Structures are given as structure tokens and as C-alpha cells.
Amino acid sequence: MPRNGHPAKTQGLYDRIADVQNLAMKLNGYRESVAKYLRSLNLDLGPDSLILDAGCGTGIVTMAFQDAGFQPRHSVALDLSFKSLEVAREQFTKRVEYADATTAVQSNVLSMPFADNTFDLVLMCGVLEYTPLDDGLAEAARVLKKGKPLVFCP
Structure with a gap:
């Protein structure tokens, strides 16, 4: 996988594999595993919370967050790949709780x-793991409110 030194290559790759990646994530239970992991964290998020799934791919983690029982005011699903976001939007519109409270944004996590x-x-x-670590962390920290959690998972 490209390490985001070449955003156009990275975008092109994920545009080509979005449907297959989404199917693989569904078949391997990734969404359920992430929901379980998120429930295990002591995330103190109120109903007015605004969350960002940075590098959301096809929206699996965005939906896992809500599956875990969290009900933020709004979720933003951000990804570099247009096709991945298209797949994510299709999934979000299938369930009202996602469609009404989620916005998909095409952009670079850096x-x-x-x-x-x-x-x-x-x-x-x-x-x-696909970005320059210092740059990725710095950008996530920049958009995160002071003292609020930054959550990673593989």
C-alpha cells in the first residue's frame, strides 16, 4: 500500500478496491470487533458530541461506533477515496440513524x-500505518478538542 507520499496513487488504489474491501470487512466481522473494542473503552461522550472517523474507508468503523451504543450529535466520515465514500454513503442511507447523523467528506487525513x-x-x-506517523498524529491532534480522546485500532 502507498504511504501517502503519493495521495493520487493511494486514492486510485482504494477507489479500485472499495467494493472488495467492504465485502471482506463484512465477512471477517471487523465491524462487530471494532464495536466490541469501542464499548470496552471508557469514552465519556455526551449527546452533543461531534466525532470524526479519519480515514473511514467504506464507513465500517463509523457504523461500528454507533453499533457500540454511542449516539453523538453528528459523525463525520473522512476518506481520500471517492469510491470508498460512495460505498459508505450507500450504507449510511440504508439506516436512518446513520443517514441523519453522518456526513461523508473527501479529504486527506494529513x-x-x-x-x-x-x-x-x-x-x-x-x-x-499508511501515513507518515508524526504528520498523521499532528493533524488528528489539531482537529481534536483539548483533552478529548484519540482512538486507534488496526
Whole structure:
């Protein structure tokens, strides 16, 4: 996989494999595993919370977050791949609780189009291993409100 030194290559790769990746994630139970992991964390998030799934792919983690019982005011699913976001939007619209409370945004996790201190939680699952680590962490920290959690998972 490209290490985001070449965003166009990374985007092209994930545009080509989005459907297959989504099917593989469904078949291997990734969404359920992530939901279980998120439930195990002591995340103190209120109903007015704004969360970001940075590098959301096809939206599996965004939905796992809500499956885990969290009900934020709004979720933002961000990814570089247009096709992955298309798949994510299709899944979000199938369930009202996702469609009404989720926005999909096409952007690079290394230069996100959000103000500093915007989010109450940032999720990065399967993302940082494909980016320059210091840059990825710095950008996540920039958009995260001070003292709020940054959650990683493979």
C-alpha cells in the first residue's frame, strides 16, 4: 500500500478496491470487533458530541461506533477515496440513524478541512500505518478538542 507520499496513487488504489474491501470487512466481522473494542473503552461522550472517523474507508468503523451504543450529535466520515465514500454513503442511507447523523467528506487525513479543536473524538482505524506517523498524529491532534480522546485500532 502507498504511504501517502503519493495521495493520487493511494486514492486510485482504494477507489479500485472499495467494493472488495467492504465485502471482506463484512465477512471477517471487523465491524462487530471494532464495536466490541469501542464499548470496552471508557469514552465519556455526551449527546452533543461531534466525532470524526479519519480515514473511514467504506464507513465500517463509523457504523461500528454507533453499533457500540454511542449516539453523538453528528459523525463525520473522512476518506481520500471517492469510491470508498460512495460505498459508505450507500450504507449510511440504508439506516436512518446513520443517514441523519453522518456526513461523508473527501479529504486527506494529513490536511483535513476542519478548524482546530473541532471534534470530541477522533477515530483512526487502519490509517496511521499508511501515513507518515508524526504528520498523521499532528493533524488528528489539531482537529481534536483539548483533552478529548484519540482512538486507534488496526
